[in-house]
Amino acid sequence: MLAMRSIRQRPGRFLATLLSAFLGAAIIMTFNSMHDTAAQSGVDSVSAETLTTAASVVGGYGTLLVFFAVASTLTVNVRQRAAELELLRCSGATPAQLKRMVVGEAVAVALVGAVLAIGPAMLGGQALLEVFQDSGQVDRSVDHSFGAIALLSGVDITLLAAAGAAFLAVRRATRGHERRGRGRTFFAYAALVTGAAAVCSTFAISATDAALMAAPAYGAILLSVGFALLSPRLLKGVLDRLPLTGASGWLAVRNLRRRADHLAGILMSLILFTAVATATLYMQAVESDAVEASGLTKSVDAKNLETLNFTVVGIIVVFVCVMLVNSLYAATTYRRREFGQQRLAGATPGQVLGTVGTEGLILTVTGLFFGTVAALAGIIPFTVVRTDSVLPHQGLGIWLAVVSVAAAATLGTSLATARRVLRTPAVGAVAVAA
Amino acid sequence: MFRAGSRRTHDTGPAAEALRLVKVTKTYGTDESAVTALDGVTLTLGRGTFTAVMGPSGSGKSTLLQCAAGLDRPDSGIVRVDGTELTGGGEAELTKFRRGRIGFVFQQYNLLDTLTVAQNTVLPLRLAGRRVDRARAREVLTSVGLGDRLGHRPDQLSGGQRQRVAIARALVTEPRVIFADEPTGALDTRSARDVLRLLQQAVGVHGRTVVMVTHDPVAASYADSVLFLADGRLAGRMDAPTADAVAERLAHLGDDMTAGV
Numbered sequence: 001m002l003a004m005r006s007i008r009q010r011p012g013r014f015l016a017t018l019l020s021a022f023l024g025a026a027i028i029m030t031f032n033s034m035h036d037t038a039a040q041s042g043v044d045s046v047s048a049e050t051l052t053t054a055a056s057v058v059g060g061y062g063t064l065l066v067f068f069a070v071a072s073t074l075t076v077n078v079r080q081r082a083a084e085l086e087l088l089r090c091s092g093a094t095p096a097q098l099k100r101m102v103v104g105e106a107v108a109v110a111l112v113g114a115v116l117a118i119g120p121a122m123l124g125g126q127a128l129l130e131v132f133q134d135s136g137q138v139d140r141s142v143d144h145s146f147g148a149i150a151l152l153s154g155v156d157i158t159l160l161a162a163a164g165a166a167f168l169a170v171r172r173a174t175r176g177h178e179r180r181g182r183g184r185t186f187f188a189y190a191a192l193v194t195g196a197a198a199v200c201s202t203f204a205i206s207a208t209d210a211a212l213m214a215a216p217a218y219g220a221i222l223l224s225v226g227f228a229l230l231s232p233r234l235l236k237g238v239l240d241r242l243p244l245t246g247a248s249g250w251l252a253v254r255n256l257r258r259r260a261d262h263l264a265g266i267l268m269s270l271i272l273f274t275a276v277a278t279a280t281l282y283m284q285a286v287e288s289d290a291v292e293a294s295g296l297t298k299s300v301d302a303k304n305l306e307t308l309n310f311t312v313v314g315i316i317v318v319f320v321c322v323m324l325v326n327s328l329y330a331a332t333t334y335r336r337r338e339f340g341q342q343r344l345a346g347a348t349p350g351q352v353l354g355t356v357g358t359e360g361l362i363l364t365v366t367g368l369f370f371g372t373v374a375a376l377a378g379i380i381p382f383t384v385v386r387t388d389s390v391l392p393h394q395g396l397g398i399w400l401a402v403v404s405v406a407a408a409a410t411l412g413t414s415l416a417t418a419r420r421v422l423r424t425p426a427v428g429a430v431a432v433a434a
Numbered sequence: 435m436f437r438a439g440s441r442r443t444h445d446t447g448p449a450a451e452a453l454r455l456v457k458v459t460k461t462y463g464t465d466e467s468a469v470t471a472l473d474g475v476t477l478t479l480g481r482g483t484f485t486a487v488m489g490p491s492g493s494g495k496s497t498l499l500q501c502a503a504g505l506d507r508p509d510s511g512i513v514r515v516d517g518t519e520l521t522g523g524g525e526a527e528l529t530k531f532r533r534g535r536i537g538f539v540f541q542q543y544n545l546l547d548t549l550t551v552a553q554n555t556v557l558p559l560r561l562a563g564r565r566v567d568r569a570r571a572r573e574v575l576t577s578v579g580l581g582d583r584l585g586h587r588p589d590q591l592s593g594g595q596r597q598r599v600a601i602a603r604a605l606v607t608e609p610r611v612i613f614a615d616e617p618t619g620a621l622d623t624r625s626a627r628d629v630l631r632l633l634q635q636a637v638g639v640h641g642r643t644v645v646m647v648t649h650d651p652v653a654a655s656y657a658d659s660v661l662f663l664a665d666g667r668l669a670g671r672m673d674a675p676t677a678d679a680v681a682e683r684l685a686h687l688g689d690d691m692t693a694g695v
Contacts, residue, residue, distance in 0.1 A: 257548075258547070342557075342561075345557045346529060346532065346557070348525065348529045425505070427506065430542065
């Protein structure tokens with residue numbers, strides 16, 4: 001009840017959650033409709049296998065991403081409403097009621113997102129099938145079908161992810177200071193060790209084995225997850241070694257050090273994005289070149305792998321951009337009062353923007369650095385085993401593209417938002433009621 | 435001090451008039467919903483004075499302070515701080531005008547939570563690109579009784595302590611004028627007294643000029659003189675104020691206005 005009222009009053013703040021639920025549901029439904037398509041009678045086994053593989057792999061990725069994206073938008077949402085939740089608690093709402101409200105809101109928004117996604121997912125499924133047909137991976141005679149599997153999985157997964165993410169977010173918010181440090185550190189080191197093992201195991205696989213790409217790819221992803229989990233600590237480590245001068249740089253370093261834990265989400269997205277995109281794209285390029293050099297035509301499996309790789313990277317790019325833009329926008333808007341205080345202490349708007357820009361730059365460089373390290377850890381073993389060289393011959397082009405997308409999203413969002421926030425006069429910005 | 439208006443650096447010795455407002459008018463909103471917050475206010479405050487500005491809610495005291503301090507621009511009229519006229523220009527220009535001449539103390543302290551007490555104190559110096567003298571910062575913080583709290587964060591301090599940090603921050607740039615907006619509004623009586631004594635010292639010992647907006651007659655009684663404001667206009671002045679006299683005057687401020695019409 002409280003939930004519906006709170007959504008109706010302020011639909012704008014749920015936009016990011018809606019967008020991630022919508023995108024997630026659309027992707028899950030698009031790919032799961034391949035299950036429906038394959039299940040039709042009269043589909044040959046090769047076509048069916050291609051469709052099922054695509055659906056399973058991307059469907060699995062999609063579920064994870066929906067969870068992360070919805071969780072990140074909801075965490076930001078709940079954190080910003082700390083004051084409102086506190087007010088409700090003071091006026092007699094029990095923790096269970098607050099939990100029900102936040103979870104209820106999230107489920108309602110996710111349901112709207114999932115329903116909106118049905119139409120685009122039908123069109124997307126149709127288009128995806130045509131891509132498979134054009135490349136000869138699926139027979140021309142197969143018709144697209146959007147059925148129960150697509151619909152149910154899309155709606156269920158989106159709702160479950162939203163409810164789970166909201167539950168965790170509000171629990172974290174209502175519990176106050178929580179010590180999750182130990183579990184987190186354990187997972188981080190576990191991911192790093194497993195990742196390193198996976199990367200090393202690449203050398204044990206033969207160069208022509210179809211599964212060769214799997215070990216270094218998963219290794220790189222695990223390493224990046226490990227770095228991502230350690231990101232607050234990595235950020236602090238970087239900050240300690242940074243000799244920044246000038247008022248803006250001085251403030252930026254101090255702000256980041258204090259807010260390192262809050263910024264972990266942004267850094268996490270950056271590291272994962274860089275690692276997954278760079279590793280997948282380079283390995284796929286090396287693989288394609290190697291196949292071409294050997295003079296063989298690509299098998300259906302190899303083509304499937306290529307399509308999947310590009311699709312996965314595409315999805316991750318979109319999701320991470322949404323997450324980055326959302327959390328940076330929210331985090332920067334939230335700092336209205338702080339910017340006002342800086343201005344009253346004598347900072348010009350240019351100095352405030354300089355501080356925000358420096359912070360963004362430090363975050364971007366840190367994220368890109370650790371993401372690239374994780375990606376290289378996967379790319380180098382793969383290239384060594386698959387070809388004779390150590391580094392891919394593709395040059396820096398792909399990496400530069402990944403870097404510019406990440407930098408544009410991070411710096412663009414924070415600076416544009418800060419500029420907007422600075423339009424409020426300083427005295428108004430520090431007013432308590434803001 | 436010839437043609438002080440064209441001199442921009444604050445190294446030209448202090449002017450005899452710390453603050454001068456001539457027919458300052460400020461209106462908020464447009465057309466029918468327009469509210470005249472300041473209606474042609476003219477006043478002059480000498481160097482080394484401690485003035486309280488009082489008036490009922492909505493009398494324009496906060497607007498007066500913001501216009502005088504270069505936080506807001508009046509619609510018309512002249513504002514001179516330390517002999518230099520506050521002219522148009524963007525926020526950056528106003529900020530640069532403020533940082534050499536004006537210090538602020540706010541009701542809500544407005545300290546940055548990410549910085550320590552010492553870092554907050556020297557922030558205006560850093561932002562202005564001036565030399566950061568740690569010994570001087572320590573000296574100022576010691577003078578407000580916080581010499582042992584240099585490494586603390588604002589959220590580890592009481593309200594009174596935070597306000598004393600804010601005063602140290604306002605003093606460290608050696609401004610000509612310190613503007614205080616309800617500096618004791620959020621404090622208990624004991625902390626309020628400490629803060630007001632510090633403001634008195636800033637005037638008496640360091641020769642600063644303090645302008646304080648307040649609604650508390652006790653706070654106003656610490657000032658050398660009180661200016662009363664009602665409906666955007668000056669409605670009287672009281673020298674050597676006592677809390678009782680100020681309260682009495684404030685209670686009949688409306689009567690005076692009606693009588694004056």
